[in-house]
Amino acid sequence: MTMGQRIAQKRKEQGLSQEGLGEQLGVSRQAIYKWESGAAVPEIDKLIALSRLFGVSVGWLLGVEELPQEGPQSAPKADASATAPEGTAGELTEAQLQMVEEIVERYTAALPRPRRCRWPFVLAGAILAVVFLNLFQALDTLRLQQQNIFNDLSRVESNVDSQIGSISGRVEEILKAQNSLVADYGAEIASADLEKNQVTFSVRAVPKTYTQGMTVEFTADNGTGTVVRTAGIRSDDGSFTASLTCPLSDALSVSAVLIQPDGTRSTQLLEQFSGLYSASLPAVGVMNYDAGELLWLTCDDRGQVTLPEIYGTVGPDSSASAVNEAIGQTEADSVRLGLFKNKTLLTWLEPCEQPERFQGDYTGQRFFHLPEGFQVTLQEDTDELCFAAVVTDVYGRQAVYSSIPYILSRGELTWPDTSDLSDHDPAGWEYSQ
CATH class of the missing domain: 2.60.40 (Immunoglobulin-like)
Structure with a gap:
């Protein structure tokens, strides 16, 4: 199950509506909907509040662990296991805090009025409190170290993927430049007429090798079987330019067709445009x-x-x-x-x-x-x-x-x-x- 599905499951088990859960957490009904649908995730403080409200661990909500299975009834265990927290091992739960506070309060109340000869008991109480504190801090440190290891692995993986992608991109650019028929080109959206569902491109191409009498034809294919063509006009700088209008779609390809004096045609893709219609x-x-x-x-x-x-x-x-x-x-x-x-x-x-x-x-x-x-x-x-x-x-x-x-x-x-x-x-x- 996703985290959103787990939140929805526990909410329904407790008989809460999305609005009711939102009121308890201090968020809107829309926020609960987005959490459960997977469109958004709760902030850290809200995630902790959800774990306490539902009586489950944050790890279970995140899907990294499962709830403990309820086995057959067995003989009562020692007090330590009977009071085991509902959260994950090593987490400081409300039950643990209450237990520590109660132990300290009872121990302090049992002590007589301070006397010089009683200082070892006071010291023992302080040591006990320090032991509890150090224990929980050590557990937090272990969890932090584990998270840091996961983060380091993720960064290494991301770095490797980035380097591979960068190398692949450079190789692709080199091959594209070697095989290109044009030394320079451009294809930009100049304007659009949504009432007619049309888009106009400003196109430009400079042939890598020009021969006397060569012409250039620009085409736009909207992916639905419609191909629009227009002749390019040659400028003194050797570039061919044109204005190209075609039906708007989500998959448009603009190309330049280089036509030799003997009629030989070579096509060079200039640019692709996606999602313009949507x-x-x-x-x-x-x-x-x-x-x-x-x-x-x-x-x-x-x-x-x-x-x-x-x-x-x-x-x-x-x-x-x-x-x-x-x-x-x-x-x-x-x-x-x-x-x-x-x-x-x-x-x-x-x-x-x-x-x-x-x-x-x-x-x-x-x-x-x-x-x-x-x-x-x-x-x-x-x-x-x-x-x-x-x-x-x-x-x-x-x-x-x-x-x-x-x-x-x-x-x-x-x-x-x-x-x-x-x-x-x-x-x-x-x-x-």
């Missing part, structure tokens, strides 16, 4: 505020799961990557939120006002509601269930933004280990237009 669409995020309540829902013998009441929002995505200024970005004109199985629509959620139980600033967020009792049938470890927003911008272009999907594993709903939410192409989704 970057021009409205950047929105989908959040299911009852995501944690769906975890661990069980199915019947037929694999049918009954969902609780669910509220979701669609709004500006604060975690979206920076917008390409040369392209720009449009605004959303209409938004629909649906429940999908394997990217096929099951039902649309109804638009609604912000529920009273949602307190805080939800500026720009659109709320949607799914009534309690909706049923869906899933195949074990095969079908994916998710909430996805179909967004139409002001120019009629559409994109689909998905939340983290759910799968049915061992008869319960859970999140998959990995999921790709980067593909916003509507072509891969089935829904009513």
